[in-house]
Amino acid sequence: MSAGPAAARRGDGPPPRRRVTLGNRLRRDWPLLVMVLPAITLLLVFAYVPMLGNVIAWQAYSPYVGILESPWVGWANFQRVFATPSFWEAVGNTLTITAFQLVFYFPVPIALALLLNSVLSPAIRTTIQSIVYLPHFFSWVLVVTIFQQILGGAGLLNRLLVQNGFGGLDIMTNPDTFLLLITSQQIWKDAGWGMIIFLAALSTIDPTHYEAAAVDGAGPWKRIWHITLPALRPTIILLLILRLGDALTVGFEQLLLQRGAVGPGTAEVLDTYVYYQGVLNGDWSYAAAAGLLKGVVSLGLVLGANKLAHMVGEAGVYKREER
Template sequence: MTTVASGRRSGRGRSGGAGWRHRLRRDWPLLVMVAPVIVLLGVFHYFPTLGNVIAFQDYSPYVGIRGSDFVGFANFSRLFSEVAFWKALANTLSITAFQLVFFFPIPIGLALLLNSVLSTRLRTFIQGVVYLPHFFSWVLVVSLFQQMIGGAGLLAQTLREHGHSAVDLMTKPDTFIVLVTAQAVWKDAGWGMIVFLAALSTINPALYEAAAADGANRWRRLWHITLPGLRPVIVLLLILRLGDALTVGFEQFILQRSAVGGGAAEVLDTYVYYQGLLAGDFGYGAAAGLFKGLVGLVLVLVANKFAHLIGEQGVYSRS
């Protein structure tokens, strides 16, 4: 027994000292392959993050970070006292909540429907058609919607031809949240569908066969096999979406802001652009951006903790 115990201790010593060298020799091709990505993230993402220090300065690009005066939390105090900031925050949160309810489940439903198509050729064709808009720019997406439901679009012309008054849905602030959600669904639902189709392919077909042999109908198989199989991916994407809760998109909103007005289309990204970059108040804009990042971090941590409570791994596992 003493020999076994000493062997275990020596094994732990080897795993602690030489284990990482063994893994390095074994996995060095993977490390080399991922090295360019790590370098790109470090240079273009993590290193520029250090520039958030200007949120605590009266920053001027002419004198740089070292020459700018340190003002502490003055930019944040000013930020939280601005009515326009709280309006932009409220718009951002309402759009995020609306899209979580009406956009997030759509890729799941599309994946379930497409997975039930028996013809491989038809499934591939539908998958390509639905996925194609993901590669379109927001300029093209907004232009297409303008041609369809704008004041001079197809819908307005059809209504005029039948003796009705034309409707311009692209300039109505009251329905703007529905408009941007519809645009996001048309553009990105196909990408989400691909993710869930990949998750569906990992479910063991023997589970469906065993359930069918036990008399389970299609809805019971969906409820007890398919959805539990998709739950880890659903939870993961939901956590990531919550992390971007204050990032609903810049280009989509900046393109339509003049049509519906800032009251409906002003979100945090456009607020930072107008108040920080265009106005030249870089410290104030950085404070708004840093606040957005901190809120996203808190949401990810809270959502990931909730995922652990329901038995899912989430973005990262328990320590």
């Protein structure tokens, strides 16, 4: 039998939740709100206010007359986007690079975190972590330059091959190896950053779980499979959702720097396509329409991946409202 109102009054049941009004929350949290106000202001000025300029996707925009005076053309720019073969070529390159890096780059930080977490010496672990994390602070100009000095036509690898009687090999200008090249650059630069995130998740695992599993006879691989990976699953799913949401934005600066070496047929992605069409060619309205389509698809990928996360019992980017 359920306890009635009388039992609740006697204190047998849980106390009723007290609803905090908006005014009380503002008075309580005003120091925190003041602290985040500069960040919110920057976000509004540099992220949300410029979104109003997307209206030029429905105009024949000219910077000489401005948004208010540019004529409206309706959905004509979007029709041009769908009818342009070069746009679909950029979409294909973007999806190919994203899928390739999702398979060959995304697991690398997880593997590095598992390996580094198994190192018993804190000094060695800290040293390795610092070395692997350091390239994250390098600009893409520096990263591409380093790879050029090693793998380029006049690079170290090519000189060693020629000196030993082998043919020359210029990986930096070979379209057939471009996917491997940019993925290796991505791994070298950013795998250390992802590793730190997973190391933070690993630090939350209770060591007694490993001790109990070892007592029960579980080996290292079974402990990883039944303890470590389930503990990492929420973090893996969250980062995977964010990665899918960013799927159509793949290394603008990285690819822009190397586009001329392998050609637009291999290195042209949506971001570089919008840049060349809008900024360099001056077709602002067409570029805005292409950028808006990219944003809509990215939003759909985030919502779809988040829905899948809810279906497997994870919170995802945001939690479902419990009914």
